[in-house]
Amino acid sequence: MKFRTKLFGGFAAVLLLLLIFSYLVLRTFFMMNRNMHGIVDDNYSKVKLANIIQEEINSLNTETTELLLDVNSDRANERSANIEALKFSLDTNLNALDQMFEDQPDASILAQELHQLTDLYVESNDAAIKLLLNKKKDQAIQLHNRDTGPIRLKLFLGLKAFSTLQEKGMDQSLMNSTRTYSFAIRLVVVLLVMTLIAGIFVAIWVLRSVIKSLGYIVAVMKEAAMSANNDLLPRIEVATKDEMASIGHAYNIMAEALEDHARYQQQANLLLQEQNWNKTMVAEITAIYQGIQNLNELAGRFMSALTPALGASYGVVYHRKEIEGGSTRFVKIGAYAPAAKDIGADSFGLGEGLAGQCAAENKRIVLTGPPNEYIHISSALGTAPPRQIVIVPVPYESSVVAVIELASFHPFTPAHLQLLEDLAGLLGITVNSVSGHMQIQQLLHESQTFTEELQTQSEELQLQQEELKTLNDQLGEQIKASEQKTIELEHIKDVLEDKNKHIMLASGYKSEFLANMSHELRTPLNSLLILSQLLAKNTEGNLNLKQVEYSQTIFSSGKNLLGLINEILDLSKIESGKLEVNFAWVQLSNIVDFIERQYEPVASDKDLQFHISLDEDIAGIMIYTDGQRLQQILQNLLSNAFKFTEQGSVTMRFCMTSKEEINEPLADLLTDYALAISVQDTGIGIPKDKHAVIFEAFRQADGTTSRKYGGTGLGLSICQQMAQLLNGFIRIESEEGIGSTFTLYIPTGKVPSELSAPYENEAAAALVINNDNSNERFKEQMVPSLEGKKILIVDDDLRNIYALTTALEAHQIRIIFAENGQEGIHLLHQNTDTDLILMDIMMPTMDGHEAIREIRKIDSFKTLPIIALSAKAMKYDRDKCMEAGANDYISKPVLLDQLLSLIQVWLYRQES
Numbered sequence: 001m002k003f004r005t006k007l008f009g010g011f012a013a014v015l016l017l018l019l020i021f022s023y024l025v026l027r028t029f030f031m032m033n034r035n036m037h038g039i040v041d042d043n044y045s046k047v048k049l050a051n052i053i054q055e056e057i058n059s060l061n062t063e064t065t066e067l068l069l070d071v072n073s074d075r076a077n078e079r080s081a082n083i084e085a086l087k088f089s090l091d092t093n094l095n096a097l098d099q100m101f102e103d104q105p106d107a108s109i110l111a112q113e114l115h116q117l118t119d120l121y122v123e124s125n126d127a128a129i130k131l132l133l134n135k136k137k138d139q140a141i142q143l144h145n146r147d148t149g150p151i152r153l154k155l156f157l158g159l160k161a162f163s164t165l166q167e168k169g170m171d172q173s174l175m176n177s178t179r180t181y182s183f184a185i186r187l188v189v190v191l192l193v194m195t196l197i198a199g200i201f202v203a204i205w206v207l208r209s210v211i212k213s214l215g216y217i218v219a220v221m222k223e224a225a226m227s228a229n230n231d232l233l234p235r236i237e238v239a240t241k242d243e244m245a246s247i248g249h250a251y252n253i254m255a256e257a258l259e260d261h262a263r264y265q266q267q268a269n270l271l272l273q274e275q276n277w278n279k280t281m282v283a284e285i286t287a288i289y290q291g292i293q294n295l296n297e298l299a300g301r302f303m304s305a306l307t308p309a310l311g312a313s314y315g316v317v318y319h320r321k322e323i324e325g326g327s328t329r330f331v332k333i334g335a336y337a338p339a340a341k342d343i344g345a346d347s348f349g350l351g352e353g354l355a356g357q358c359a360a361e362n363k364r365i366v367l368t369g370p371p372n373e374y375i376h377i378s379s380a381l382g383t384a385p386p387r388q389i390v391i392v393p394v395p396y397e398s399s400v401v402a403v404i405e406l407a408s409f410h411p412f413t414p415a416h417l418q419l420l421e422d423l424a425g426l427l428g429i430t431v432n433s434v435s436g437h438m439q440i441q442q443l444l445h446e447s448q449t450f451t452e453e454l455q456t457q458s459e460e461l462q463l464q465q466e467e468l469k470t471l472n473d474q475l476g477e478q479i480k481a482s483e484q485k486t487i488e489l490e491h492i493k494d495v496l497e498d499k500n501k502h503i504m505l506a507s508g509y510k511s512e513f514l515a516n517m518s519h520e521l522r523t524p525l526n527s528l529l530i531l532s533q534l535l536a537k538n539t540e541g542n543l544n545l546k547q548v549e550y551s552q553t554i555f556s557s558g559k560n561l562l563g564l565i566n567e568i569l570d571l572s573k574i575e576s577g578k579l580e581v582n583f584a585w586v587q588l589s590n591i592v593d594f595i596e597r598q599y600e601p602v603a604s605d606k607d608l609q610f611h612i613s614l615d616e617d618i619a620g621i622m623i624y625t626d627g628q629r630l631q632q633i634l635q636n637l638l639s640n641a642f643k644f645t646e647q648g649s650v651t652m653r654f655c656m657t658s659k660e661e662i663n664e665p666l667a668d669l670l671t672d673y674a675l676a677i678s679v680q681d682t683g684i685g686i687p688k689d690k691h692a693v694i695f696e697a698f699r700q701a702d703g704t705t706s707r708k709y710g711g712t713g714l715g716l717s718i719c720q721q722m723a724q725l726l727n728g729f730i731r732i733e734s735e736e737g738i739g740s741t742f743t744l745y746i747p748t749g750k751v752p753s754e755l756s757a758p759y760e761n762e763a764a765a766a767l768v769i770n771n772d773n774s775n776e777r778f779k780e781q782m783v784p785s786l787e788g789k790k791i792l793i794v795d796d797d798l799r800n801i802y803a804l805t806t807a808l809e810a811h812q813i814r815i816i817f818a819e820n821g822q823e824g825i826h827l828l829h830q831n832t833d834t835d836l837i838l839m840d841i842m843m844p845t846m847d848g849h850e851a852i853r854e855i856r857k858i859d860s861f862k863t864l865p866i867i868a869l870s871a872k873a874m875k876y877d878r879d880k881c882m883e884a885g886a887n888d889y890i891s892k893p894v895l896l897d898q899l900l901s902l903i904q905v906w907l908y909r910q911e912s
């Protein structure tokens with residue numbers, strides 16, 4: 001039953017009881033009231049009527065007595081009338097009394113008796129009055145006293161009895177009323193008690209059932225609260241249909257929701273735990289291989305950390321290698337195999353087997369329950385096949401750089417696989433950076449070897465410097481200035497060594513460094529060469545032969561040094577791909593002439609025969625090549641031939657040849673026809689095993705060669721690379737002790753038949769301009785004197801100014817000088833008769849380019865010859881000077897004759 005019903009029912013019963021109780025109490029009071037009224041209304045009126053009757057009888061008696069006694073008085077009539085009225089009233093009242101007691105037999109008899117007695121009294125009274133009226137007063141008084149007195153007494157006794165009867169009735173009524181009252185009190189108490197009991201019973205009944213149900217619910221809820229297992233909460237059994245059932249129902253829904261929530265929470269916690277585990281493992285494992293720069297060590301450490309972390313037993317990692325020929329293989333670089341020394345294949349190709357497939361598709365492969373013969377995981381205690389095998393690709397950008405394969409007794413969980421994928425992704429980046437690092441390491445190593453070789457050369461240079469220094473000492477005061485330069489050269493050597501170290505960092509800096517180095521070396525070399533040349537000339541005649549020889553040695557050592565610097569620079573330019581080749585049509589005979597002119601004196605100097613043989617059919621041809629580079633290669637080959645030949649001859653041959661004749665793999669470089677230029681000598685020759693080596697930089701056939709013959713071992717390597725730039729190559733044939741033949745093959749640019757005539761007009765344009773060559777040219781022209789000419793030298797290096805001034809003043813040239821561009825312009829304004837300017841380019845405050853531009857802005861100096869001097873030997877330096885407005889360009893170190901020739905050309909061109 002519902003609590004509401006119970007409560008309503010209980011309280012309705014109590015209310016009903018109260019209603020009955022009220023009714024009964026009211027009824028009792030009503031009866032009591034009626035009893036009281038009975039007493040008052042009935043008995044009192046009866047007693048009152050009896051008393052009235054008694055008073056009327058008394059009045060009648062009094063009136064009658066008065067009348068009898070005094071019948072003649074004035075008031076006799078009045079009394080008679082009163083008597084008559086009293087008799088009438090008496091009769092009325094007696095009748096009323098009779099009627100009043102009709103229902104009371106006792107009282108009714110008494111009333112009748114009273115009525116009769118009253119009648120008797122009235123009759124006797126009337127008889128007395130009658131006698132009086134008959135004038136028988138005495139008789140009348142007598143009769144009255146005799147008869148009426150006893151009747152009246154009886155009447156009074158009767159009336160008294162009547163009153164007593166009525167009093168009795170009143171007592172009876174009072175008793176009834178009292179009884180009714182006490183009954184009412186009892187009734188009230190009983191009903192009150194009953195209502196109370198009923199109320200308590202209802203309250204207890206309702207409360208007990210409520211408490212019981214609530215207790216059950218509270219117990220279930222407590223149990224739920226105490227339950228450790230939030231996804232399995234107790235339920236309230238709903239057997240009734242009351243409010244408790246609703247609460248139970250609501251609770252059950254809530255418990256279900258709580259269970260759902262707990263389950264969700266558990267799942268979320270699980271997920272969070274997995275994520276935390278994943279992050280921790282990723283952090284731990286990646287920390288393990290931080291800083292490793294070797295792939296095998298990286299793979300070893302990675303697998304040692306990863307395999308146990310995933311609960312796997314075996315693990316192998318393969319690294320991608322691009323094999324020559326374009327194929328890709330994955331090579332084993334590390335394994336985790338506590339019980340097996342060697343597991344897994346050594347390598348596999350893309351798409352080969354499952355691992356190859358995984359690499360090809362960049363997709364994970366999981367093998368569950370591999371067959372028994374697949375692989376066995378073994379330990380000292382036993383061996384069993386794994387339950388699961390997983391193969392994952394290690395990606396980097398869009399390619400697979402490695403593959404990991406793991407075998408485990410337990411199936412891999414999704415968390416394991418996720419960790420594996422995350423780590424593979426990170427490993428990809430590391431593998432890539434480590435292999436990159438290893439490559440750099442390799443390059444660095446090579447670069448170090450190169451630097452070491454450079455170092456050896458530099459030490460040799462130092463030795464030469466020391467020799468120079470000794471010579472300088474002997475030259476005394478006059479060449480102290482040169483000594484200073486030598487010290488500076490030493491300092492520059494240090495700079496060179498420092499710079500060498502930079503080469504190790506990146507080969508890209510090498511060429512820049514070498515360019516700078518050549519600049520640094522050329523600047524002091526400039527003054528060294530000029531001054532030693534001056535000394536060697538001994539114009540004042542104050543040096544003895546020995547001293548002149550020393551000066552010549554300094555000059556030739558300086559020139560050697562310059563050659564070396566040029567070679568190093570060339571080599572670095574070639575290696576960094578910065579060497580420019582300018583193809584143009586070149587007249588072959590020009591080259592032959594130049595060679596002849598240059599090496600005839602050398603041959604006669606060394607007492608050697610020198611032949612040049614040129615097939616007639618090619619004597620007049622033009623070839624499409626870089627003339628300057630071709631000349632450089634031939635010069636080198638010839639210099640070597642003369643250097644390494646003590647007696648016999650040096651022969652140079654020019655002939656056309658076809659690709660097939662050459663019979664050499666490199667011949668593919670050529671077009672169908674090629675020009676073969678061979679330089680043959682009868683010198684010391686080169687052993688067969690050294691044929692390849694001598695083309696490498698700094699390599700010589702015999703380590704002691706440089707001691708005996710000098711040289712750096714750079715020449716041939718430069719020649720070979722230049723030949724390649726000209727789309728050709730050099731071949732060597734040599735036998736130790738007999739002689740060597742170096743042959744240069746270069747394409748002609750056309751088939752032989754087309755190689756002649758039409759280009760003859762362009763021959764002049766294609767004339768190979770060579771510094772030494774032009775030197776010769778100028779020498780021939782050198783006729784006019786320079787005496788009295790005024791030249792402005794602008795250079796920030798006082799040593800250069802000093803050297804140039806000394807040299808030029810020897811030709812009676814007047815020199816003014818400035819240490820930077822601004823100063824130079826200032827000086828020019830003061831010396832408007834200046835004939836020519838020698839402008840250094842690299843200067844502080846205002847550099848040469850800017851200074852030339854400023855000078856050209858001034859009208860009076862628009863045509864003033866300006867020759868730019870620069871220690872930078874790059875081609876674009878020359879172009880930059882010309883652009884700025886210089887008339888000519890000469891690179892440092894300046895060769896005196898060449899400079900003088902140039903000055904003459906520009907001074908007299910101006911005049912003519």
Ligand code: ADP
Pocket residue numbers: 640641644681683684685686694699700701702705706710711712713714715716717740
């Ligand atoms: P360098 O001559 O400055 O040492 P090269 O690169 O020109 O450097 O030559 C490398 C080496 O090859 C020489 O040191 C020498 O041992 C060998 N060599 C070159 N040309 C000849 C030659 N004509 N006869 C014998 N040996 C030669």
